[in-house]
Amino acid sequence: MNMRRYVAKDMRECLRQIREHQGPDAVILSTRKVDDGVEVVAAIDFELASVEPGGAPSAAPMAADYATTADPEAADTLAALAARSEVADEPGVNLQSELRSLRRLLEGQLATLAWNDLTRRAPVQAEVLRGLTRLGLASDVAASIAAELPAHLDFSQAEQRARAILTHKVPVGDDRWLTRGGRIAFVGPTGVGKSTAIAKLAARRVLEHGPAGVALVSTDGVRFGAQEQIQNLGRLLGVPAFAADHPRELERVLAGLEGTPLVLIDTAGTGQRDPRLSAKIGAIAGAHPQIEVALVLSASAQAGAAEEVIARFSAVRLAACVVTKVDEATSLGGTLSALIRARLPIAWVSEGQRIPEDLTPARAHQLVVRAVTLAERSGASVDEDLLQRRYGALAHALA
Numbered sequence: 001m002n003m004r005r006y007v008a009k010d011m012r013e014c015l016r017q018i019r020e021h022q023g024p025d026a027v028i029l030s031t032r033k034v035d036d037g038v039e040v041v042a043a044i045d046f047e048l049a050s051v052e053p054g055g056a057p058s059a060a061p062m063a064a065d066y067a068t069t070a071d072p073e074a075a076d077t078l079a080a081l082a083a084r085s086e087v088a089d090e091p092g093v094n095l096q097s098e099l100r101s102l103r104r105l106l107e108g109q110l111a112t113l114a115w116n117d118l119t120r121r122a123p124v125q126a127e128v129l130r131g132l133t134r135l136g137l138a139s140d141v142a143a144s145i146a147a148e149l150p151a152h153l154d155f156s157q158a159e160q161r162a163r164a165i166l167t168h169k170v171p172v173g174d175d176r177w178l179t180r181g182g183r184i185a186f187v188g189p190t191g192v193g194k195s196t197a198i199a200k201l202a203a204r205r206v207l208e209h210g211p212a213g214v215a216l217v218s219t220d221g222v223r224f225g226a227q228e229q230i231q232n233l234g235r236l237l238g239v240p241a242f243a244a245d246h247p248r249e250l251e252r253v254l255a256g257l258e259g260t261p262l263v264l265i266d267t268a269g270t271g272q273r274d275p276r277l278s279a280k281i282g283a284i285a286g287a288h289p290q291i292e293v294a295l296v297l298s299a300s301a302q303a304g305a306a307e308e309v310i311a312r313f314s315a316v317r318l319a320a321c322v323v324t325k326v327d328e329a330t331s332l333g334g335t336l337s338a339l340i341r342a343r344l345p346i347a348w349v350s351e352g353q354r355i356p357e358d359l360t361p362a363r364a365h366q367l368v369v370r371a372v373t374l375a376e377r378s379g380a381s382v383d384e385d386l387l388q389r390r391y392g393a394l395a396h397a398l399a
């Protein structure tokens with residue numbers, strides 16, 4: 001087990017360090033307040049190395065660390081586990097899986113105790129965590145919001161404040177593409193609404209400024225009808241439309257559009273697991289020094305999908321994103337959490353198929369209100385077990 005102790009001025013900073021050092025799979029074993037902030041002990045999963053003879057000594061500091069926490073029983077149990085791994089000279093899968101299940105059991109029990117303790121000592125914060133979890137927010141985002149709450153608020157004040165903190169965290173962009181222009185390539189999985197978003201933006205621009213000063217480019221030479229779609233849109237709006245099947249052609253087309261303020265570039269909906277994804281996006285991004293790459297992200301995708309899509313499409317620097325299909329989403333918390341973590345600004349929000357009505361510049365408070373409405377409408381409830389598992393380990397630092 002790779003275990004580390006982190007001390008930082010607040011919970012948020014601690015969680016950031018843990019993510020940085022140990023990655024998203026780190027498990028938080030204990031938290032407590034210390035003089036200069038909070039102390040968190042986190043670990044990543046057991047690995048063979050930790051039960052091999054050479055790896056055993058690393059288990060000792062783990063027990064010692066734990067002994068400093070408030071729970072003497074936990075310290076004893078972990079010390080016993082550490083001792084076992086030291087004497088194990090024939091490391092086996094059995095010991096490893098035994099350690100795993102013991103740890104899970106222990107974690108579960110500690111989390112239950114800690115969560116129950118939190119609901120007694122800090123009922124308002126516990127209730128806020130419950131509310132934020134109901135919105136579908138990821139645990140680190142919810143915990144960092146709860147940790148920022150000032151003391152002595154009643155529940156409704158705390159709930160208001162929590163939503164204000166969340167609003168503040170949601171990264172939003174501006175509508176500069178329409179007001180100032182740019183060369184924007186829209187990337188993202190197939191069917192998320194890239195071409196529709198381009199049609200809406202182009203139509204808005206034409207309605208506000210007339211057809212001069214906007215051009216469309218399709219780099220989607222693969223999908224049947226993709227080029228025609230952009231050509232038709234161009235005809236409909238009275239703006240020039242170009243096809244560019246290869247990065248060279250894109251370079252050439254963009255070079256010819258130097259005097260056009262707004263160029264919207266449609267790309268093929270690349271499969272997220274396509275091994276050439278990075279190279280393809282890289283080639284598009286490299287076709288002109290001023291290209292901005294915008295990720296199009298569907299809010300109706302299943303929970304956790306946003307995180308993966310962002311990771312996959314981050315081969316180049318993403319300037320902003322467009323969140324689509326908000327009208328079909330059943331929860332917004334997962335998407336918002338992923339964007340908060342990635343610090344990827346949301347520039348536009350699409351909530352329907354109508355062109356151009358259903359596209360609006362992103363407003364953080366509207367997205368948060370929407371997340372709350374969706375949670376209320378779906379009657380989403382949060383089970384106690386989930387809360388214990390998620391926040392039990394953080395309870396010491398929060399109360």
Ligand SMILES: Nc1nc2c(ncn2[C@@H]2O[C@H](COP(=O)(O)OP(=O)(O)O)[C@@H](O)[C@H]2O)c(=O)[nH]1
Nearest residue numbers: 190191192193194195196324325350351352353
């Ligand atoms: N309900 C809903 N449908 C959308 C939205 N945006 C796009 N669509 C629909 O999603 C489908 C795929 O859109 P398209 O723009 O072709 O996706 P692309 O493959 O990413 O270019 C079309 O039927 C669009 O009308 C939206 O915000 N809400």
Ligand SMILES: [Mg+2]
Nearest residue numbers: 194195226269
């Ligand atoms: Mg398309």
